[in-house]
Amino acid sequence: DAGITQSPRHKVTETGTPVTLRCHQTENHRYMYWYRQDPGHGLRLIHYSYGVKDTDKGEVSDGYSVSRSKTEDFLLTLESATSSQTSVYFCAISGRQLEAFFGQGTRLTVV
């Protein structure tokens, strides 16, 4: 299995609080992605990174920010969580032209 770990795996938080999700890889892959998965929407790209400190927005980036200070870590931050951000979040890693490996997901509930 590809070395990719997400933490936490489950989180319940209150509306308006900041939340940070962590994705850690041991594969030294250049590309890292954050997706959210909601029923009827499939996997939607939030942000992605193509190198240390190189990030870009995806389809649904509003309300989210990311940081990548090291190759192995890609952090997703919800500055002020809202109920619409309740979702399952997946991190993925890939090398160029290679398959993407997904983490096990983080189930986030905003109450």
Added chain:
Amino acid sequence: QQPVQSPQAVILREGEDAVINCSSSKALYSVHWYRQKHGEAPVFLMILLKGGEQKGHDKISASFNEKKQQSSLYLTASQLSYSGTYFCGTEGTNRDDKIIFGKGTRLHILP
């Protein structure tokens, strides 16, 4: 600019064949296919590159029509283990390195 998958859902009996289609409105560099079981992370099946050949693995194969920006996934003599949701992911030719996924196709195999 999510790729469009069809059908949305398929119910088959074990041993029957299925075809899942993926269509994009933009020129593509590659198409990825993944399968996700309920409660699990998506798992890579195969990737097709522009100018590449049709891929196959066991009884699952795929094609990529670059001119039409379309890909199809073929499942032959389906097995119970093929049940799940199938996602196609696309990368554009501008080499912006992001993978955009469709909404998925739910496949249910009956014994």
